[in-house]
Amino acid sequence: MKKYLVLGVLFLLPITAYIFFASGVNNFAKLPVLTAGVTELTQFQTLEGNPVLLENHITVLGFFGTEVTSKHGNAFNLIQKIYKKNEGFEDFQLVILLEKGTETEAKALQQKLNEMADMTNWKFVFGSTDAIAQVFDSLKTDHVLRPDYxxxxVFIIDKDRGLRGRDDDEDVGMLYGFDARxxxxxxxxxxxxIKVVLAEYRLELKKYKADRKI
Structure with missing residues (x-):
């Protein structure tokens, strides 16, 4: 029985690994950097008054602006389909930019989200509307901010503050961001x-550790 079990594992493991790594559209090829030098979040603070940085983090970046209540559906979609799948990865964070003065509404939303996941790596950060517009403009996408900023x-930002996306998407060609609705x-x-970007950094980390051993 042990012999057959070992043979079964040896047979199934490579197949399982192949299916996992071949499951992505990009097959873990490096996801293109569409915009370099996204503006750092130095003008923003969390509900607790702490800074949050893009540098050295893999970030899902969203903009709720001056209106929180109408964005609950977007937040629920993101926490279920994106955040809960990736919150355990080191250096991953989901950051939402809001205008100062919306802290009360953000706290109410955070309490609801707390019932669905550990919110340690989900950051609501607050700044002026000018600061929100500055960060958004630095993405250099084909999207526009609404009047409520x-x-x-939502957008994928890598550890070097580069906007990652697709330059050959089958539906729109240049895909800068993803519709949270x-x-x-x-x-x-x-x-x-996101799976592609995380795999890329895992491979870099493994290579770094291997080089250190040499």
């Missing part, structure tokens, strides 16, 4: 692309 689109888009395309 929000957008339904669209469960299918964030559950499939965005989830896949």
């Amino acid at each position: 929000s957008t339904p689109f 669209d469960v299918a888009e964030i559950n499939n395309k965005m989830s896949d692309d």
Whole structure:
């Protein structure tokens, strides 16, 4: 019985690994940097008054602006389809930019989200509308901020503050961000692309450790 068990594991493990690594649209090829030098979040603070930085983090960046209540659906989609899948990865964070003065509404939303996941790596950060616009403009996308300084689109920012996306998406060509209102888009395309970026950094870390041993 042990012999067959060992043979079964040896047979199934490579197949399982192949299916896992071949499951992504990009097959873990390096996801393109569409914009370099996204503005750092030095003008923002969390509910607790702490700074949050993009540098050295893999960040899902969203913009709720001056209006929180109408964004609850987007937040629930993100926590279920993106955040809960990746919160355990080192250096991963989900950051939402809001205007100063919306702290009370953000706290109410955070309490609801706390019932669904550990919110340690989910950051609501607050700054002026000018600061929000400055960060958004630095993404250099084909999207625009709404009058309430929000957008339904969320963006993947790498550890070097580069905006990651697709330059050959089958539907839109240049894909800068993902519509948080669209469960299918964030559950499939965005989830896949985050998987690509995380795999890239894991490979770099393994290479670094291997080089150190040499």
